[in-house]
Amino acid sequence: MKRFIDKELFDWKDIKFRRPLLLRGARQVGKTYSVRHLGKQFVSFIEINLESQPAARIIFEKDLDIQRIVRDLSLFTGEPIIPGQTLLFIDEIQAVPQAITSLRYFYENIPDLHVIAAGSLLDFAVENVGIPVGRVESLYVYPMSFLEFLLATENDILVQEILSHRVEELISEPVHNKIFSILGEYLAIGGMPGVVECWRETKDPSRCFALHHSLIDTYRQDFSKYAKKFQIKYVDAIFTNIPQQMGKKFRYSGIDGNYRKRELAPALDLLITAGIAHKVTHSSGNGIPLGANINPECYKIIFLDVALSQAVLGLDLEAWFLNPMQQFVNKGELVESFVGQEMLAYANVHAKKQLFYWQRNVPSSSAEVDYLIQKGEKIIPVEVKSGSGKTLRSLHLFLKDRPNSLFGIRFSTQNYSRHESIESFPLYAVAAIFKAKDLFLFS
Secondary structure, three states, X not given: OXXXXXXXXXXXXXXXXXXXXXXXXXOOOOHHHHHHHHHOOOOEEEEEEOOOOHHHHHHHHOOOOHHHHHHHHHHHHOOOOOOOOEEEEEEOHHHOHHHHXXXXXXXXXXXXXXXXXXXXXXXXXXXXXXXXXXXXXXXEOOOOOHHHHHHHOOOHHHHHHHHHOOOOOOOOHHHHHHHHHHHHHHHHHOOOHHHHHHHHHHOOHHHHHHHHHHHHHHXXXXXXXXXXXXXXXXXXXXXXXXXXXXXXXXXHHHOOOOOOHHHHHHHHHHHHHOOOXXXXXXXXXXXXXXXXXXXXXXXXXXXXXHHHHHHHHOOOOOHHHHXXXXXXXXXXXXXXXXXXXXXXXXXXXXXXXXXXXXXXXXXXXXXXXXXXXXXXXXXXXXXXXXXXXXXXXXXXXXXHHOOOOOOEEEEEOOOOEEEOOEEEEEXXXXXXXXXXXXXXXXX
């Protein structure tokens, strides 16, 4: 399956001043799959998993003599490691934090050797040992986007249409309805690569839904790997509650049980570090960068994947296949979360993406804009409407008070249009505003 990250990896392979690469992201988002795909471009591909091959750990634990490490890895695998010909992949590198430190010496002493490392809980180790500044680079990997889902289901021509369609022109109604029908499938199947592959091969929703619950169990089993024993119940409470508070300001008081914020807040931080949850932080939107004008105590939370969030809630996902347009109307909070997930997927993969929203709390005149986007020197407000989205009062209020914001964007079930200061896109066209076209220009 074609992924955005593939282009980044292929580009990295050929650049002259290349550094060892860390792939970062939650478990099961496709990091290992993409590295193995890249490995086919090399004379040899060597994969070491420091979690499933504990005997290899001592190679990194002994010392940081990089020549010895390479020699021992070669002897351990029975394969020669040749700079310029071999791709060395160290998976689950967080199992030996010193292995992360060793990446610096790969860069300094054997710069021609292609080295990639990844790990499902890598960011916890990074917090402890850090990343050698200027010696290692990171790429962030997320679940498959809707465009990647279209490619995986052999709808390449629709991808081309979405990326090239102009907002001023209506799209043919039959095509519009067809894409929304497939988007309904995506909301049910989600973007976890293993589930998408199951859907592509079997077209059996029940098998895909079973995989959702298997993934949820896997994430829960991971709690004990990064949370202290007394924290696990708090992490589980947050994990279960996040989908219930989609689209709302997150409140610890909304979690059932006799819990206190001081117990739950660290648990939420753990889930964010694990890549399972993402904050959408309140920003005043008065200037750039957006992160300089935030209220850190005011935020919403979106789950890793829209289909998994519904599985946690125990929702009937089959309705997305039977009447998708009605589902879009009825599930506004989920649709808002989907747009956030899309924004993460199309963001610059070299930096961890932050999401922002705007809210005004004035007696008898509250207003909220779902997302804020920074484009160069401009701030663009984004409204997500699950139905037709005709009322855009909050969007107009935001624009009225900020002359530096020249226009706003609406995502809804409506067709493309532009009226005065509002550009309207169908929900399936989030990629269009992030200029995602270049992500697909590779073979």
